[in-house]
Amino acid sequence: MRNTRTRARRAALAATAVTAALVLAACGNDGDTTGSGHQDHGSTSPKASATATAGAHNVQDVSFAQGMIPHHQQALEMARLAAGRASSAKVKDLAARIEKAQDPEIRAMSGWLKSWDEKVPASGGSMGSMPGMDHSAHAGGSGMSGMMDDKEMEKLKKASGAGFDTMFLTMMVEHHRGAVEMATTEKTKGRYGPATAMADDIVTGQTAEITEMNKLLGKG
Structure with a gap:
């Protein structure tokens, strides 16, 4: 009985670890997807957008x-x-x-x-x-x-x-x-x-x- 519970606990911990790894990988991929993802967003938002507004x-x-x-x-x-x-x-x-x-x-x-x-x-x-x-x-x-x-x-x-x-x-x-x-x-x-x-x-x-x-x- 104890062995069954131990195996179940290990399986749950392994699943949690895999899920966490996948989440971290997804976050990393979001940043990599745009390459300069956050940089692109920053350059078109505060700076370019402010310039557009000033000249609009x-x-x-x-x-x-x-x-x-x-x-x-x-x-x-x-x-x-x-x-x-x-x-x-x-x-x-x-x-x-x-x-x-x-x-x-x-x-x-x-x-x-x-x-x-x-x-x-x-x-x-x-x-x-x-x-x-x-x-x-x-x-x-x-x-x-x-x-x-x-x-x-x-x-x-x-x-x-x-x-x-x-x-x-x-x-x-x-x-x-x-x-x-x-x-x-x-x-x-x-x-x-x-x-x-x-x-x-x-x-x-x-x-x-x-x-x-x-x-x-x-x-x-």
Whole structure:
């Protein structure tokens, strides 16, 4: 009886050893099957994948950057007028914040376009030549950009005091609404991560500023 149990125990131990050997061999074969299996996975995952993501953009991303740059440039032009023409400290503060937020965004978008080998809008260049920009889309216009036309900008430049404050706020509300609309389109249709993230910031920040400006106009 004891011999039978001993033989059974030895057979079980031998089976366990064989199973363990097979498992180890299988693991070793997995590593050998790809030859540079883990190396291949590493090179196509963190490194190549990160590069692909960084360069992944579409036509909408290009249109967004090429349209938003001149849009921001006009906002900066309007904001810089406030320092010497506005009578309200709140309007001056708002203008300074607009400049602080949008100037770095212009630099970032210009960098994207250069890296994509796409045209970077020139400062003060023609708005109508830029993709997605409707030069007629000024305050009260039907386009989405909210850009001011030359006559409106001249009128703003000639204003001062309380009259400037009201004109600036009214125009900037429309300008911001255009930017929010453009940014919403980018969030929906864009592919490039940094661009859609910027678009999200624009929607959040400028929507809040629209509310602030409407309150200053007595509409809030």
